[in-house]
Every structure is written in structure tokens, then in C-alpha cells.
Amino acid sequence: MITYKYSALSPDGDKVNGVVNAIDEYTAVEKIRADCPIVLKIEPVKKGGIYDILGADIGGKKVDAKALSVMCSQFAVIIGSGISIEGCLNMVSAQTEDKKLKKMLSMSAEDVSQGTSLATAFEKNYPQLPPLFIETVRAGEMSGTLDASFNNLYEYYKRSNLVSQKTKSAMAYPMFVLAVAAVVLVIIMVKVMPTFTSMFKDFGAELPTITVVLIAITNWFQKGWMLIAGIAAVLFIAFKLWTHNEKGRLQWSKLTLKMPTMGKINKLNASQQFSTSMASLIGSGLTVAQALKVTSKCIDNYAIAKEVSSMSEKIETGAALSDVIKSSEFLPDVLKEMTGVGERTGELVKTLQTVGAYYTQETEYATQKMIARLEPTMLVFIAIIAGFIVLAIYLPMFTMYNYM
Structure with missing residues (x-):
């Protein structure tokens, strides 16, 4: 639940703040x-502090999409059979x-028994539920x-x-390989290389350039790991601060749409989110303007979400959806047409619904291709690093054997 502060005019014309x-x-x-009746100004109450920024998504109560899907299917069947809410x-x-x-x-059942609407009960007892879920239920109740x-x-x-599951499954192996490679590299730098370094120093002969470079990197890593960690932490905090404000968040979201490969995937994903969300909301009885407002909350990319939100304002002035969507800078032409x-x-x-299914398939295909x-x-990158380390260690050892 978000807290908003506002200024408005009462029916008597008095200015009210709250x-x-x-x-x-x-x-x-x-x-x-x-x-x-008249709202003059409304804005969310800002919660300052670096701890809010760093912990914004940590320990949250994110809704499990699979559990929500199963729950919705149960509701559809049971309500259709005529049982009370x-x-x-x-x-x-x-x-x-x-x-x-x-x-x-359980808590919603108690509220509904006392006369509260289902959507209001859900919103009250689980504020983290997606806006699309709440508004679709509310529209279903009204219609x-x-x-x-x-x-x-x-x-x-x-x-x-x-x-989501297909994307996670596809990314699992590459992320595992990267994690293992990083751990092995750290162990080599911290535990293995110091032993070889002292042995090479005792040997006294001139070392190959590749070995000298590896020893220099190892020494720098051992002495400067705190500096590396500090720089990484500063960069992370700076990034969070930048993307936490309106301008930085908008710039970053636009940048992600221009990235090679990932930019295309982000656009395809936003297109399927727009199509499926709009189909679900309009099919449940919401007006196009209302559906656009809720859909803007369901799109991951902030730049596209802002575009969609601005479309709802134009629709309220009497414009057609087919006209306002053409002004979109990021949505694909096929979706517009x-x-x-x-x-x-x-x-x-x-x-x-048809377009949403198409873009869902395209998103999956583009992700698998990436x-x-x-x-x-x-694998080539890891092989180059491994080859560099092996050569740096074995070349001086061959030289040592020649002197023995």
C-alpha cells in the first residue's frame, strides 16, 4: 500500500490537505x-534514506504467480457453480x-461476511497483490x-x-557456470598462486612475461580486495540512487531498450505484458482508459509504462486507442496495427489475446536464442582465462626442470 499526500477542494469550496x-x-x-470532488494535487509520500533504497526489494512479500494462478482457477470454478463469495x-x-x-x-472471508466487497477485502488484507488482480476482481464484481x-x-x-519459469530455467546453467568459474578463480588467486609465487622467487631465474603478469595480478588482488569490494559497493549504491529518482529511472529504462539483444527482449516482453494485461482487464469490464492505467503498473520497463499511462489521459479526452498508441516510441508497429x-x-x-500469445512466443524464442x-x-572466455593461468604456471616449471 502506498501513502499519498493530497490537496483537494471540498463540496463547499474549502481547500483540504490530507x-x-x-x-x-x-x-x-x-x-x-x-x-x-476536485483533486488539486496528489503525490506519493517519499520515504528517504539509503536503507530504504538498498532494502526496497529485500525481504518483500512478492506474490507467487503460480499460487495466484491456481487460486484464480479455483475461484472461477467454485463461483461458477453458484456458491456464495x-x-x-x-x-x-x-x-x-x-x-x-x-x-x-481467511481474513477476507470475515470482511466479506460483514459486507465488504471482495476486491476491497483483498486489497486490505494483502496490499502486495498486483494492481491488475485487484482491478480485474473489482470490475468483475461491478459487472x-x-x-x-x-x-x-x-x-x-x-x-x-x-x-518466468522458462526464462529462469534457461538462465540457470549459464549462471551456475559463471558462479563456479568465479569461485575457482578466487581460490586460485588467494590459495594456489601464493605458493607458486614463493617457489618461483626461490628459483631465482628470469620468469616468462605471462608469469610475471599473473603474479602481479595475484599480488594486487590479495592487497586490494577490500578496495575492489569498496568500489563495487559504491557503484552499486550510486546505481540504486540514480535509478531511485524519476530522471535516472527513466534514463536507465530507455537505455535497457537500446541494448543489443536485451533491448529487443525487453520490448517483446513489454509488448506481451501490454497485450495480455489489456485483454484481461477490458474483457473483465474495465473501460479502455481504466485498463491503460492499470496496465501501466504491470509493465516492467518504466519508459514504456509511462507511455501507456499517458495514453489513458488522451483516451479520457475522447481519442481512440488506435490513434494514441501510434505515438508510442517503443511499442512495435505490429502491436499498433x-x-x-x-x-x-x-x-x-x-x-x-492473439497478439499477446504471439509476443509471449517471440519473447521465449528471443530469450532462448540469447x-x-x-x-x-x-565457455570461450573461461577457456582463455584458464589457458592463461595454466601457461603462466607451467612455463617457468619447464624452465626449472631444464636447470635441474
């Missing part, structure tokens, strides 16, 4: 307008293994299609979890 807790800015404005919550709670979701469902909304959420989170076709034919949800290129590159 704070409100909400899952996002859109929800905060809705809460303020319940008492004050309270009974549904108790049944799903009994079947859910995820402790956080189980606790949230009377809660079972369809949960079914849309099930499909969305099942697909998201599948993409297909969105226009879907809007003109009245099949926007179905078109976005991993396929990365693995041999890493």
Missing part, C-alpha cells in the same frame, strides 16, 4: 473524490498451500461476471508464470 493509503494513484484519487473464500483457503494467500483468504474475471486472471498468471484492427472490428479483446549465444561465449 493523506490517503491506496494501491496506486488511480485508486487514491477515487478515494479522495468520495469526499472532495464467503463460502468460496473458505473453500479456496482450505485448499491453498501458500501461507500468505491462505491467511489473506456481475466475477467467474469470467477470475478465469481471465487464471489464464494471465498461468502464462506469466510459464514465461493489430490494436487498430481490433478496435475497428469490435474484437479488441480477442485481437489483444542463451544459445551466451553459453559458447562464456
